[in-house]
Amino acid sequence: MIIIIRLVVLGFFFHYRVMHPVNDAYALWLVSVICEIWFAISWILDQFPKWLPVDRETYLDRLSLRYDKEGQPSQLSSVDIFVSTVDPLKEPPLVTANTVLSILAVDYPVDKVSCYVSDDGAAMLTFEALSETSEFARKWVPFCKKFNIEPRAPEFYFAQKIDYLQDKVLTSFIKERRAMKREYEEFKVRINALVAKAQKVPEEGWTMQDGTPWPGNNVRDHPGMIQVFLGQSGGHDTEGNELPRLVYASREKRPGFNHHKKAGAMNALVRVSAVLTNAPYLLNLDCDHYFNNSKALKEAMCFMMDPLLGKKVCYVQFPQRFDGIDRHDRYANRNIVFFDINMKGLDGIQGPIYVGTGCVFRRQAFYGNDAPKTKKPPTRTCNCWPNWCCCGCCFSGRKKKKTTKSKSEKKQKFRRLDSGAPVFALEGIEEGIEGIESEKSTMLSEKKLEKKFGQSPVFVASTLLEDGGTLKIASPASLLKEAIHVISCGYEDKTDWGKEVGWIYGSVTEDILTGFKMHCHGWRSIYCIPDRPAFKGSAPINLSDRLHQVLRWALGSVEIFLSRHCPLWYGYGGGLKWLERLSYINATVYPWTSIPLVAYCTLPAVCLLTGKFITPELSNVASLWFLSLFICIFATSILEMRWSGVGIDDWWRNEQFWVIGGVSAHLFAVVQGLLKVLAGIDTNFTVTSKAGDDEDFSELYAFKWTTLLIPPTTLLIINLIGVVAGVSNAINNGYESWGPLFGKLFFAFWVIVHLYPFLKGLLGRQNRTPTIIIVWSILLASIFSLLWVRVDPFLAKSDGPVLEECGLDCH
Secondary structure, eight states: OHHHHHHHHHHHHHHHHHHSOOGGGHHHHHHHHHHHHHHHHHHHHHHGGGSSOOOOOOOHHHHHHHHOOTTSOOOOOOEEEEEEEOOTTTSOHHHHHHHHHHHHTOSSOGGGEEEEEEETTOOHHHHHHHHHHHHHHHHHHHHHHHHTOSOOOHHHHHTOOSOTTTTOOOTTHHHHHHHHHHHHHHHHHHHHHHHHHHTSOOTTOOBOTTSOBOTTSSTTSBOOEEEEEESSSSOBOTTSOBOOEEEEEEOOBOTTOOOOHHHHHHHHHHHHHHHHTOOSEEEEEETTOEESSTTHHHHHHHHHTOTTTGGGEEEEEOOOEEESOOTTOTTOTTOHHIIIIIHHHHHTTTOOOOOSSSEEEEGGGGGTOOOOOOOOOOOOTTTTSOTTOOOHHHHHHHHHHHHHHHHHHHSEEEEEOTTOSEEEEEOSOOTTOOHHHHHHHHHHHHHHHHHHHOSOHHHHHHHTOTTOOOOSSSOHHHHHHHHHHHTSTTTTTTSSBTTTBSSOOSSSOHHHHHHHHHHHTTOEEEEOOOSSOSEEEEOOOSHHHHHHHHHHHHHHHHHHHTSTTOTTTSOTTSSOOHHHHHHHHHHHHGGGGHHHHHHHHHHHHHHHHHSOOSSOOOOHHHHHHHHHHHHHHHHHHHHHHHHHOOOHHHHHHHHHHHHHHHTTHHHHHHHHHHIIIIIOOOOOOOOBOOOOOSSTTHHHHOOOBOGGGHHHHHHHHHHHHHHHHHHHHHHHHOGGGHHHHHHHHHHHHHHHHHTHHHHHHHHTGGGOOOHHHHHHHHHHHHHHHHHHHHHOTTSOOOOSOOOOOOSOOOO
């Protein structure tokens, strides 16, 4: 109701704004009206996908009763878990190790879990760290399961400031916990020693323990590598229990090939896992996102294995939660408004968008398949008539049924023989067709599948198994050989990988694009928020790093907007619902709001320096519409906070960072995206780091100069100058000048208050302002001061005649 009321008020508001131009400040009025119309459109795009918010609840006990009864073999589906890493010097191996350990200790049948670690940097450090991790897992996993601890990442478990004896009844717990902590400290020493050793690369390159050169010494030119650390044989813990499979994979790289960064690495893992384990479900995690809830996989299976709705679900997305963020969350790192309001709203339409990590997928949805159609119940039009009645609609109904049946019989079907190779049979064909023609059609089908998936018979065969599973007849050695083949750098050439199959290429934010394509195929997604957060990760907490993160996301949205996959024109006639389309349009259009936002934030300073304003003197009716609009804005915000449970401080931080990010990162993303897509110029904004203090949240105060800081710094300075100029002008011109000044000051303070966290970020701790900021401030202040002097604000403006001394004594 409030949304509809706000739309009506917006209509009257714009009617007044358009019909009452400011003649003596026409340019300012026109710019402000254009900006306000754009903000209204962007609000509609943001608001309507929240039309039907949904809260979901899972019942793990019911899942266990159906699929995981005690004393019986578990019928839960298998899951392949992907962890991606590139540079171990930027993504510390200890962080990746903790993520892997939390996966291996997950509360799920061990024979149904496989962990694949993608090392896209082909670093020997990552390989050796993973080898150490697999050995430590033999002790860590049984400890976790014996005492049922949470979280199961050792670094974060031992760092908890809680009473760890709570709910622990076993007397041996204290002794074993101390021993395990000692073991973990030794494990950390070994990992840190590997990191220290990797700081200096030998001239001849790295060599392995057996003396052979490390194949990945040249990061841009090396063969594909796969190593199975746990599983098949030797994958047992200290108590003799089986451990989940752990596989290291680094795809082949050669000069002259486009490897498509993270999306290409994830597609390589899809193929490797299909050949080796072929679980029907996949979970992808960033290397810094660990299992905070060991039952997270079961939470996802409550939706995926739901007998009524599960078949149409392409993925279950969990919200991102973060460790190590300061209590005030100055730069809205938690993204609470997005994860707890927008995503819940989308869940009521066709499901949340894919956000890049913490997402359980159905493997078949990656293969470019359409979602299964919902079977409509048979029509009961003629049930009221006697059986002997032959009405037209009865005949038509029977006729229709017959034709559809014959069509389905003529459809091509796949059948698997004992040998395990895929054989394609045509059923329902006429008897006169000879065997040669059948062989031809079989070959055509094989060629079609090879064109789609690539030339790997084993992988193509795996795509036909909806419920997963591997070839029983194939030996482990032959499967490994095939796995190496599917990660070769030329494998994807002339196939549908990255176009219709797997993670989609064409944007640095491949996650949005991949989820969008799945929704276009008619799939729906689910948003799952367990009581205990499923996964936790780390987020950049200082201003510069946060802005660069936002820049990357916004750049990806601009690339999608300028591509053929833009939701404004792509995917019509498919399964994408129109409200879901609005949400994707909003996700790709939002960086363009930066242009009107920068203009709108400049207007207060211009108004204060020139003495003009963007609205004429308000009448009583006009004041009513302005007041109604403000009330509606507050009402929608308060109601959103009420139903989502988001606090007012989180909401306000989000509003502030929307302005900060909009006038900096989003603006640069638009410029960079246009240069990249239209002119082919790839620009990068480098960050220069300054060391922080070794205290809690010292990184929050670390200042890193970057070009992104220039626009918001400039806006702050000109608005502060404008305030000083306006107040000085009012003092000089007398009492009547104060009335019009308040509207302009309110406008300027709106900008300054929204940019306040940015100002704190610039000043750092103890108000230590960096030299470059002082130089910029002085330069810009000087320019605007000269302009201000040119305007002569201290001279009283009078409309009367100019009086000059004539030299005569009138007395």
